[in-house]
Amino acid sequence: MHRKALYPGTFDPITLGHVDVIERAARIFERLVVAVAETTLKEPLFSLEERVALAREVTAGFGNVEVDTFRGLLVDYARARGIHVLVRGIRAFSDFEFEFQMALTNRKMAPDVETLFLMPKEDYSYLSSSTVREVAELGGDTSSFVPPPVQAALERKYRR
Ligand code: COA
Numbered sequence: 001m002h003r004k005a006l007y008p009g010t011f012d013p014i015t016l017g018h019v020d021v022i023e024r025a026a027r028i029f030e031r032l033v034v035a036v037a038e039t040t041l042k043e044p045l046f047s048l049e050e051r052v053a054l055a056r057e058v059t060a061g062f063g064n065v066e067v068d069t070f071r072g073l074l075v076d077y078a079r080a081r082g083i084h085v086l087v088r089g090i091r092a093f094s095d096f097e098f099e100f101q102m103a104l105t106n107r108k109m110a111p112d113v114e115t116l117f118l119m120p121k122e123d124y125s126y127l128s129s130s131t132v133r134e135v136a137e138l139g140g141d142t143s144s145f146v147p148p149p150v151q152a153a154l155e156r157k158y159r160r
Contacts, residue, residue, distance in 0.1 A: 002029070002084055002085045003029060003030040003031060004029060004030065004031045004032070004033065004081075004082070004083045004085070005025055005028070005029040005031075005032050005033070005083065005085040005086070005087050005116070006032075006033045006035050006074075006077075006078050006081070006083045006085065006086050006087065007021065007022060007025055007032060007033070007034050007035065007086075007087045007088075008035040008036075008037060008070070008074050008086060008088075009034075009035075009036070009037065010036070010037050010042055010044060010051070010129070011034075011036050011051050011054075011055055011129070012042065012044040012045055012046050012051060012129050012133070013045075013046055013050075013051060013054055013129060013132065013133075013146060013150045013153065013154065014051070014054055014055050014058055014129075014146070014147070014150060015124070015127050015128075015129055015132055015145055015146050015150070016124055016127065016144075016145060016146060016147065017089065017091065017120045017121075017124035017125075017127040017128075018089070019058055019059070019147060020089075020120040020121050020124055021087065021088075021089040021118050021120050022034060022059060022062065022065060023062070024118050024120075025087045025118060026062050026064055026065050029064075029085070030064060031064050031065075031066070032062075032064060032065045032066070032087070033065075033066050033067075033068055033081065033083065034055055034059060034065060034066070034067045034068070035068055035069065035070045035074070035077065036048065036051050036052050036055055036067065036068070036069045036070070037069075037070060037071075037074075038069050038070060038071040039071050045133055045157065046153070046157070048069060050153065052067055052069055054149055054150050054153055055067045057147075057149045058147040058149060058150065068081075073109070074086070074106060075106050075109050075110035075113050078110070078113050079110060079112075079113070083113075084112055084113050084114060085113070085114050085115075085116055086103075086106065086113060086114070086115045086116065087115075087116050087117075087118060088102075088103070088115060088116075088117055088118075089117070089118055089119070089120050090117045090118070090119055091119075091120060091124070091125045091126070091127070091128075092125055092126075099115075099117065102115075103115035127145055131145075132145045132146055132154070133154070136154035136155070136157070136158050137158050139158075142154055
């Protein structure tokens with residue numbers, strides 16, 4: 001039986017959709033580690049420290065959620081932490097191919113690590129961090145997409 005799970009991502013920035021997945025996973029597992037990727041192929045808007053600080057702030061209310069960072073292979077980090085369940089959100093059919101590739105690649109490298117998919121609330125099924133960044137950059141209101149601390153951070157980032 002698994003008590004701990006890992007929710008990895010770039011979280012650039014963390015959105016209400018991510019928080020919804022965290023809430024669901026935190027109800028299933030005794031402990032959830034939100035793992036912010038240090039290096040990815042993406043060039044993040046927010047630094048690792050900023051992404052972690054925001055993730056910590058918006059998950060502070062969950063007693064069983066911890067935010068950490070990782071670099072290198074996700075499965076190596078999971079094994080080093082003794083965690084064998086990865087949680088990912090699937091918003092729409094378009095997420096499937098990427099998630100399918102990632103889950104099977106991870107499974108090939110680490111057959112003892114299972115990926116579990118959760119569906120975020122329908123209200124957030126269209127949300128993505130890049131859309132949020134674009135709206136913020138163009139001066140739009142992001143309050144229905146991200147928690148208040150993230151909204152404030154976006155405003156600071158794009159303040160001209
Ligand atoms: N709500 C809202 N948005 C969501 C979401 C949800 N529930 N789930 C995913 N997204 C969106 C994000 O907003 C983001 O959108 P964007 O690309 O338009 O900005 C996108 O989906 C995915 O971002 P995120 O959820 O932060 O995760 P990711 O796909 O960037 O994470 C890693 C990928 C870090 C887990 C993966 O690259 C990894 O494991 N890297 C480590 C190296 C490794 O092991 N590689 C081999 C793996 S095959």
